[in-house]
Amino acid sequence: MTPKKPKKETRGDRLAEYRGKRDARRTPEPVPAEKAVPHGDDDTFVVQEHHATSLHWDLRLERDGVLVSWAVPKGLPWNPDANHLAVRTEDHPLEYATFEGEIPHGEYGAGKMTIWDRGTYETEKWSEREVKIVIHGSRVSGRYVLFKTRGKNWMIHRMDPPADPDAEPLPESLRPMRPVEKARLPRDQEAWGFEFAWGGRRMAAYVEGGRTRFTDGRGRAVDGPGGLGPRLGAELGVRPALLDGELAVLDGRETYMIYDLLHLDGHPLLDVPYRERRERLDGLDLSGPLWQTSPWFPGDGGAVLDAARDQGLPGVVAKRLDSPYEPGGESGAWRLVPS
Structure with a gap:
């Protein structure tokens, strides 16, 4: 009997899933060879606008040497009255915080990626099911909480008052002039x-x-x-x-x-x-x-x-x-x- 090959050791490799989905020869995304090494101050955040199969925004928070990431289909909520879906995705390398470019057709996440906002954040709570943060960006600022609902699905909620107190929702219907x-x-x-x-x-x-x-x-x-x-x-x-x-x-x-x-x-x-x-x-x-x-x-x-x-x-x-x-x-x- 031919012995089975041992499985590749991935314990503690926070970027194993990320690298497994990408071909460094084909994508312009950063694909580091080494495991994530904790460094930095755990205070960098970035929101990237991702024109993939369906438009969404990726929220990424620096934590223990990686960018912990969620895909947010409707973007971060501006008003505490509305919670938005946030789908947990694989951890990304810290270098991704500055990435902008076109991911080629046929590659994972194919489409245009641009930086929508970036800055710093403070952690109020971080657990496996709940993350409370205070974001300081140029386009979005305030206290937010992410909480897990089921599987990879989370929700993101704005804890502060509306970013624009005078903002009004779009009307449900309007008959034209x-x-x-x-x-x-x-x-x-x-x-x-x-x-x-x-x-x-x-x-x-x-x-x-x-x-x-x-x-x-x-x-x-x-x-x-x-x-x-x-x-x-x-x-x-x-x-x-x-x-x-x-x-x-x-x-x-x-x-x-x-x-x-x-x-x-x-x-x-x-x-x-x-x-x-x-x-x-x-x-x-x-x-x-x-x-x-x-x-x-x-x-x-x-x-x-x-x-x-x-x-x-x-x-x-x-x-x-x-x-x-x-x-x-x-x-x-x-x-x-x-x-």
Whole structure:
């Protein structure tokens, strides 16, 4: 009988699982050859945004020579009213605290990894089932507790008051503002902004924690086109936003044309003038394979209407630069002028 080969000794090797999942010849991630050796002050934390199969954020805490790690699908909670799932993953080497890069396709965790926040933390309690910490970062700070629920599943809870006490959640549903139809452009064009009418299907997008849900022109929940929700959610990351637009066919492809921003980072923008909402929307630079920020042109409706006719579009929508957003009804502050 051929004797069995002895199993490789991994006792005390905190990074054995990490190394077993990675090929140092193929991944740009740090893959140290030696076992983890306790050093440092056990006070480094990093949150990495990981665009893998599904977008998530990795929380890593330095402890006894490794980075103890959790994958947090919706990011760290900003409010103590909401707990977020945190899935315990393998310990990572300390060098990972500075890692950013593209993990190749076919490798474990394939996708883009960027540092979302980093800093120091203090430990209030550390056990096998509960970890209490105080985080000091540039984007997130405060007291948090991680507690084990079942298997590798934990929850993370913010113990401090909300990071932004004035923040409000996204509305469950909002009926969009609609233009009235007019035969001619407004006379005082300098007081208006002009957009193309796309002739598409009205749809609002509620983006939060990297996920997206949609409502239609009557405020009813609907499914978006395949791939739009996750990819648009990944574009905005943890920033909560409510977008208004329509699903139009451009060059034979359905594209979500975004032309208003109604809620951002916990703050409703319904009372903010149209010009400022559009400037904030432009600042998000939302442009992707399935979505585009619709262009707008202040003060020159005639040229926009001529361009709409040349492109075979239904017309233009004139919007008063100083107008708030009025959900649920037609408003003279928005005018649809057919081509």
